[in-house]
Amino acid sequence: MxxxxxxxxxxxxxxxxxxxxxxxxxxxxxxxxxxxxxHTAESVLLYDIDKMIVKTSCFTTQGRGSYPEKxxxxxxxxxxxxxxxxxxxxxxxxxxxxxxxxxxxxxxxxxxxxxxxxxxxxxxxxxxxxxxxxxxxNAGKEYVCIIRIDGDVNEEKFRDALRFFEGRLIQRPPLISAVKRNVRMRSVYRNEFLELRKVESAYYGLFKVSCEAGTYIRVLCEHIGLYLGMKAEMLELRRIRSGSIxxxxxxxxxxxxxxxxxxxxxxxxxxxxxxxxxxxxSLRNYKRIMVKDSCVDALCSGAKLSLNGVIRFDRNINIGEKVVVITTKGEAIVLVETLVSGTEMQINEYGLIARTLRVIMEKVCIRAHGAQKNLICFERPGDDTSRRQEKDVLCCIEVADKVVNRILEFGKIKNCSSGSLLKMLLLA
CATH class of the missing domain: 3.30.2350.10 (Pseudouridine synthase)
Structure with a gap:
């Protein structure tokens, strides 16, 4: 089946x-x-993880996140x-x-x-x-197109026209379009002939186009007609590939x-x-850099990637290449542009290696693990934190009341003036 x-x-x-x-x-x-x-338990971005270059094997996971499929x-x-x-x-x-x-x-x-x-x-x-x-x-596209040709044309001429319109082409968007009608250069990688059939007085051709994003197939059909010396128009169009999909x-x-x-x-x-x-x-065709959990929040804030936080990275990374940064569970964090090559990453011990292009993961505020501190995340404290804070405030109020009462009693005994009493309260 x-x-x-x-x-x-x-x-x-x-x-x-x-x-x-x-x-x-x-x-x-x-x-x-x-x-x-x-989908399996292994993330789509964790394929061939054993083939990645290991920068360090000493890191601590913070128990955050999950596999994308889970x-x-x-x-x-x-x-x-x-x-x-x-x-x-x-x-x-x-x-x-x-x-x-x-x-x-x-x-x-x-x-x-x-x-x-x-x-x-x-x-x-x-x-x-x-x-x-x-x-x-910006990914490459592939289409199947039906073209109508008003005139007498054979298969050989049609194939010649398709071969002629391969490579870099000059196009201008059609009259009815959503963009400004400026002349532009677009690449047609391949035109593949599929079928040519005569129906009544016109010929109908079927062909496949593999081209750069932004190519107007309607304009391509009109240019094919000009090459053949007759009128031609696009009847139907279907996109059969976008990028790798x-x-x-x-x-x-x-x-x-x-x-x-x-x-x-x-x-x-x-x-x-x-x-x-x-x-x-959508990122499985990009090269990867795996980082420690401790630097995820900084990357989500737009910080540059430092070599100190790298665990593994793919081979043959070039300078200026777009790379996806992932966690140990295969979650995409950011899309970056590399500042150094993969060879330099392997040799160097520290330094900035990439700048952020697009942040994918949402930043999550978490409690500090190094010290037992009562941190309030996004001004939404937990129940235990609220009770402890309320108890501390009540204790401070009690101590302040006792101090004020002692000062007032001392002032009455010593017959202090109101100004001296106020100074003692301020010093307390």
Missing amino acids: QSGDVQDVSNENVNKHARNGEHVHSLDLPDHIGGTPV RKMEEYLKYGVIYLDKPRNPSSHEVVTWIKNILRVEKTGHGGTLDPKVSGVLTVYLNRGTRLSKIEQ REEQCFTMHDVLDCHHILEKNSDERYIRRVVHPIEY
């Missing part, structure tokens, strides 16, 4: 049981849904991403708003806008995950709705965890 068949069968069962309001705990979950591997549902949705198969007609903004209302999250965003008439891969980020939306916008890994709007219905009605988190991925899933 193909992976796509597994997805169809599983989604059909989920939809059927969810609409009937039945209990679905007895359903057997397949090993893969839509080609996406099942987060509680509230935290899971807070750092989540959905790879959606966008339908035709609604705009990307409308689809993202619907996801926000379905999952009842505070904030959503998308990486790489699709026009209303275009379908395919759309990455939707939830809450804190929206900080990474720019990453997907392919259409086989995506879910539909109905899948999201049904999985959330099962979560609300039956408290079953298994299905929603298949649809929503941890935000770390």
